[in-house]
Amino acid sequence: MDSEFGARAKAELPCAACRTLHRKCSPDCLLAPYFPADEPEKFASVHKVFGASNVIKMLQVVEETRREDAVQSMVYEANARLRDPVYGCTNAISYLQKCLKDLQKQLEATREQILESRKQNDQLLEVLRDEPCHYSSIYFLAENNYVCGTNNFLSDDVDQFGFCTDRCQMIL
Numbered sequence: 652m653d654s655e656f657g658a659r660a661k662a663e664l665p666c667a668a669c670r671t672l673h674r675k676c677s678p679d680c681l682l683a684p685y686f687p688a689d690e691p692e693k694f695a696s697v698h699k700v701f702g703a704s705n706v707i708k709m710l711q712v713v714e715e716t717r718r719e720d721a722v723q724s725m726v727y728e729a730n731a732r733l734r735d736p737v738y739g740c741t742n743a744i745s746y747l748q749k750c751l752k753d754l755q756k757q758l759e760a761t762r763e764q765i766l767e768s769r770k771q772n773d774q775l776l777e778v779l780r781d782e783p784c785h786y787s788s789i790y791f792l793a794e795n796n797y798v799c800g801t802n803n804f805l806s807d808d809v810d811q812f813g814f815c816t817d818r819c820q821m822i823l
Contacts, residue, residue, distance in 0.1 A: 664676075664688040665688065666680055666683035666687060666688055667686040667688055667689075667690055667691040667693060668682035668686045668694045668703065668706075669683070670691065671691065671694055671695060671698060681710055682694070682703075682707065682710070684718075685722040693726055696726065696730050696733055697722075697725050697726055699729065700728070700729040700732045700733065701725060706725065709725070728740050731743060
């Protein structure tokens with residue numbers, strides 16, 4: 652019985668807009684679906700910036716399927732205008748656009764570095780392919796950071812891959 656009374660009382664509560672405007676909330680209230688009674692600050696900010704009649708006019712022009720988005724946009728813009736009366740949400744948009752430009756520049760610089768690194772890698776591989784293979788060559792083992800070298804053309808200290816096993820030094 653108490654839950655039945657609570658449900659009836661909640662159904663009879665005026666929406667935040669009607670409560671703020673001190674009027675009776677009708678069943679076909681245009682603002683009730685978007686400004687529920689438990690979110691009075693939502694309507695208060697929109698009302699303070701745009702005015703109730705302008706909010707109603709804007710919602711009447713918008714298709715019903717897009718009204719929720721329109722209300723969210725109005726709430727965002729109203730809150731931004733209350734925080735920053737001069738620039739409103741334009742300040743946030745400008746800041747985000749500047750961040751986007753900076754990130755695009757960083758991305759372009761990184762892409763150029765990658766291309767340069769690939770070019771250097773290709774040149775190094777080309778030099779290594781053209782280099783005749785001698786046991787006196789210096790071998791770089793990148794995965795282990797070792798430099799191996801020997802002056803013997805026929806060294807006994809060579810592994811199955813042709814790399815010398817004597818006189819290897821760790822490079823830092």
